[in-house]
Amino acid sequence: MFIFIVICIFYSVLMLMLLYGWKKIPEFSSENLPAEIRFSIIIPFRNEAGNLPILLHSLAGINYPESKYEIILVNDESEDNSAEIIEEFQHNLENFNLKVLENNRISNSPKKDAIATAINAANLEYIITTDADCRVPVNWLKSYNNFILKTENKLVAGPVALNSLPATNTNNKRKNILRNFEELDILSLQASTAGAFGIEQAFMCNGANLCYQKNAFIEVSGFSGNDKIASGDDVFLLQKFQQKKYKIGFLKSWEAIVYTKAQQSFGDLVSQRIRWASKAPAYKSLFSKFTGITVLLMNLSLVIAAFLVFFQLLPYQPILIIFLIKFNLDFILIYSAAKFFQRETVLRSYFWSSIFYPFFSTYVAVKSLFSDFYWKGRQFKN
Structure with missing residues (x-):
């Protein structure tokens, strides 16, 4: 029982630190500053025919001087008609500053190669x-x-949220449940990401919304040293910028939220989370290791405790108290993020999700250590 209490204490300290960090970052409001920063928008794609129209229409609607940005899409050996969709879109919008490149594969990480x-x-x-x-x-x-002009950051992480709203059709009830669970998980990750930035211990960011100076990328030798790991085009780059003592920040702005598509099945969600978790052993900072180990031990201990209580090897009262402590701390953190993203309604699914999550998290963590994973039709080894 003592070990459960110690893990709970460490977890509580971690959650309070992240919550403090989230609160410490103010919401950023854009001002009418001149458009001085020039951006190269980079998007790798593989078999994305069903998603590219939404992406391309959103890119075409960007409110920024056309001379100040370019769009580069990188075709990572697509086997569908993705390239044709892009070509047709370009034909309909002749002034659309977009070019398509073919991926130059040189490592075990197709996405890093594409970027x-x-x-x-x-x-x-x-x-x-x-x-x-x-x-x-x-x-x-x-x-x-506006954020870069004000802060002079060389790397900026931005907020990411799920794209589509839950379906109302009763036939899609199972998808709604899955989506709500995924959204709560993403809200937790977003709050943790920003919270770590807030206490100057950043260890996560999301390549779906990430900005960095090109010269700084070159100075840190890009993705070299981490190209054997399939994922991590975002996290490992963040670590390199930190090692160089470059200024980094989190853009906590409603206007900067990038919306991503929800996973279509539980298997897809598990595969994605295994891919994300597979890079955790390569984290270098002490805080990232502390966070990963503490979260894993907290979830694992609750899973073990649940079985011990079921077989009457432990009294349920202290385990219930530990669960309630985690339940409330997690809720406060997720609620803070849900309020920022204006998604408080998803908290209706928090109770059952909080019960299922320790089992889900433990399963993903164990699988990521011992199992290969599939992504975009390819198999990757850990």
Whole structure:
């Protein structure tokens, strides 16, 4: 029982630190500053025919001087008609500043290769990345321009939220449940990401909404040293910028939120989370290791405790108290993020999600250590 209490104490301290960090970052409001920063928007894609129309329409609606940005899409060996969709879109919008490159594969990480391929061809000073299943906001570049001019950050992480709202059709009830669970998880990750930035211990960011100076990327040797790991085009770059003592920040702005597509099945969600978790052992900072181990132990201890209580090997009262402590701390953190993203309604699913999450998290963590994973039709080894 003592070990459960110790883990709970460490977890409580961690959550309070992240909550403090989230509160410490003020919401950023864009001002009418001149459009000085020039952006190369980079988007790798593979078999994204179903998502590209939404992405392209959002890119075409960006409110920023056309001379101040370029769009580079990188085709990562797509097997569908993604390229044709882009070509048709370009034909309909002749002044759309967009070019398509073929991925130059040199490592075990197709996405890192795709981004590096685009950066080599990029003409402008700042790189901003997103994913092909995303939708960018109208004032996306304007928000980054204003934030960078005010802070002089060389790397800026931006907020990410789920794109589509839950379906109301009763036939889609199962998808609604899955989506709500995924959204609560993403809200937790967003609050944790920003919270860590707020206490100057950043260890996470999301490549679906990430901006950094091109020269700084070159100075840290890009993705070299981490190219054997399939994912981590965002996190490992963040670590390199920190090692160089470059200024970094989190853009906590409603106008900068990039919306990403929800996973279509539980298997897809598990595969995505395994891919994300597989890079955790390569984290370098002490705080990131402390966070990963503490969260894993907290969830694992609750799973073990649940079985011990079920077989009457432990009294349920102290375990229930530990669960309630976690339940309330997690709720406060997630509520803070839900309020910022204006998604308080998803908290209706918090109770059942909080019961299921320790089992889900433990399963993903164990699988990420011992199992390969599939992504975009490819198999990757850990």
